[in-house]
Amino acid sequence: AQSVSQHNHHVILSEAASLELGCNYSYGGTVNLFWYVQYPGQHLQLLLKYFSGDPLVKGIKGFEAEFIKSKFSFNLRKPSVQWSDTAEYFCAVNARQAGTALIFGKGTTLSVSS
Amino acid sequence: SAVISQKPSRDICQRGTSLTIQCQVDSQVTMMFWYRQQPGQSLTLIATANQGSEATYESGFVIDKFPISRPNLTFSTLTVSNLSPEDSSIYLCSATGGAVNTEAFFGQGTRLTVV
Numbered sequence: 001a002q003s004v005s006q007h008n009h010h011v012i013l014s015e016a017a018s019l020e021l022g023c024n025y026s027y028g029g030t031v032n033l034f035w036y037v038q039y040p041g042q043h044l045q046l047l048l049k050y051f052s053g054d055p056l057v058k059g060i061k062g063f064e065a066e067f068i069k070s071k072f073s074f075n076l077r078k079p080s081v082q083w084s085d086t087a088e089y090f091c092a093v094n095a096r097q098a099g100t101a102l103i104f105g106k107g108t109t110l111s112v113s114s
Numbered sequence: 115s116a117v118i119s120q121k122p123s124r125d126i127c128q129r130g131t132s133l134t135i136q137c138q139v140d141s142q143v144t145m146m147f148w149y150r151q152q153p154g155q156s157l158t159l160i161a162t163a164n165q166g167s168e169a170t171y172e173s174g175f176v177i178d179k180f181p182i183s184r185p186n187l188t189f190s191t192l193t194v195s196n197l198s199p200e201d202s203s204i205y206l207c208s209a210t211g212g213a214v215n216t217e218a219f220f221g222q223g224t225r226l227t228v229v
Contacts (some may be wrong), residue, residue: 011181032215034143034217043155043206043220043221044206044220049176051215052215090156090157097217098144099144099145099210100145101145101147101208101218102147102157102164102208102218103159104156104157104158106156107153107155
């Protein structure tokens with residue numbers, strides 16, 4: 001069965017600090033990988049996605065993630081966070097087969113102080 | 115992309131009653147799913163809504179408690195039956211196309227409070 005582990009439950013940063021959120025997955029086959037963000041009081045939004053090709057993917061708002069197949073990891077990064085990045089971040093994976101559901105990690109709460 | 119509308123956006127229900135949540139997608143999609151997000155928790159998959167047949171439930175979720183319908187490619191309902199305070203959660207509808215490399219889209223969620 002698939003599973004997703006997010007290492008950091010709550011991360012607290014000051015503005016302009018760099019961010020890296022860890023995500024590891026467990027699955028025996030080929031996967032698609034995603035990061036979603038949920039701002040306070042809002043619904044889920046897709047930050048970025050990886051299907052195939054270049055393992056370094058860039059998303060919205062300056063976020064990027066790197067897929068390292070050998071480590072089953074898909075860590076999210078941002079060089080300089082802003083107060084507006086305060087949100088819940090979810091890593092998700094699904095099997096690269098037609099129509100499979102996403103499996104989510106437990107989420108990481110990011111709090112950025114100005 | 116697909117736009118998903120969920121109704122109601124929130125509700126407060128008495129224990130022992132039921133709530134039916136509607137999910138409408140603006141385009142034909144292959145797969146529809148229902149998730150639960152309990153307070154402070156991540157999203158847990160409840161079931162896959164299959165068009166014209168019974169939903170496929172994940173471990174820990176049963177049809178009697180969470181009956182699901184999907185009469186066509188763009189519409190699904192989730193009913194949460196015999197409500198208890200433990201059912202207080204956000205329920206989300208998700209949809210995706212049939213390709214192997216397609217993203218999932220989410221509704222805005224239904225916030226259910228059981229009193």
